[in-house]
Amino acid sequence: MSRRADPINEEETGSHVSSSAALMTSSKLVLFQNSECKDLTVSDLLKATNNFSQADIIGCGGFGLVYKANFPNGKKAAIKKLSGDCGQIEREFQAEVEALSRAQHQNLVSLQGYCRHGNDRLLVYSYMENGSLDYWLHECVDESSVLQWETRLKIARGAAKGLAFLHKVCEPHIVHRDVKSSNILLDEDFKAHLADFGLSRLLRPYDTHVTTDLVGTLGYIPPEYSQSLIATCRGDVYSFGVVLLELLTSRRPVEVCKGKNCRDLVSWVFQMKFEKREFEVIASSIWNKDKEKELLEMLEIACRCLDHDPRRRPSIDEVVSCLDGIGM
Known part of the structure; x- marks a missing residue:
């Protein structure tokens, strides 16, 4: 059986949050307990992508761009940034968080965490070294x-x-x-x-x-x-x-x-x-x-x-x- 990955709050590491949906309005970075990216903050994401620099873009989708994040400890992550206020972007964000929080498998890209930042929604994934x-x-x-x-x-x-x-x-x-x-x-x-x-x-x-x-x-x-x-x-x-x-x-x-x-x-x-x-x-x-x-x-x-x-x-x-x- 699959098990939804329990999210943990950025400022309350170790405490369980009952529903990922309840945190979709949060401006804080929410990390899952199985996340490879422990103790990260939104500020860390901004620094690791050079404030989402065009030079760090590694992919694109219908509603946003994907950036490579390089952290000081040598670890990497892929950050999907969904931008704008339209309802379709909000639905995409919610669908992705809901689906990936439930789907934990060795042949699925792992969602490490998520948050809102201004009008942007950020999704943090494991980085795939060899691309698509x-x-x-x-x-x-x-x-x-x-x-x-x-x-x-x-x-x-x-x-x-x-x-x-x-x-x-x-x-x-x-x-x-x-x-x-x-x-x-x-x-x-x-x-x-x-x-x-x-x-x-x-x-x-x-x-x-x-x-x-x-x-x-x-x-x-x-x-x-x-x-x-x-x-x-x-x-x-x-x-x-x-x-x-x-x-x-x-x-x-x-x-x-x-x-x-x-x-x-x-x-x-x-x-x-x-x-x-x-x-x-x-x-x-x-x-x-x-x-x-x-x-x-x-x-x-x-x-x-x-x-x-x-x-x-x-x-x-x-x-x-x-x-x-x-x-x-």
Whole structure:
């Protein structure tokens, strides 16, 4: 069973606070008891990010920026700053605190603490030394740093286990709603950590879905979301299937290109499969005749996740089991 991490107040270290929601209006830094960032203050965060200097930006989202914080003791953290007064920012802040305070797992980015500072909401996370999977697949230009097949398989397995925890173990269950390669962060050992719960929604007992505005990222959004506005765990599985294709092909879900032959990654892969040319979708950097069976096994798992009918998609538990079975 999952357990919500108990927050501790900055000025009352050691005393339990019964509800994280009660502290969302606090201007003091609230740290969780399992936090790696003990005894920090808001002032420490400002100093560690040079007052949120542009030079310290390491990422961005729909409602704010992520900064790298370097502390005097050598430790690091990632600080997400949500700025502004609109209701959507407040909802994102509350959703992220609520979800991450419940979700404690080795393959999920750990929330260390949170606070308000003026009109800003600050979320303190563990720092992931190797950045995002998106960077390693699509931005890294150093050929010597290309992710090898074994590392990609390890990342797929870890991310799937993090998502399975949200869907099956965490109480209430959580629909992530924005699974993508830029939301899979990698630590110094390239262990995968699923991140960015700003769009997540909690599933109460007996719920099968949550009604929502259309959310997610182009190229990862399940086809059914555009019609029903109902987010489900099977929708997350679809998005994860797109990530598996990225790992296999090193291509973006939607390539920046022109012309009538340009199509999204999912359509292209299914067309290549239909033409019995599935070998051609595998990135040349990881193609290895000795690993042919393993590569095609992952491709088959990805295609099952991407079934147009969500009822035919596997559960994330099934995906974990299938990925663990690769190479066995």
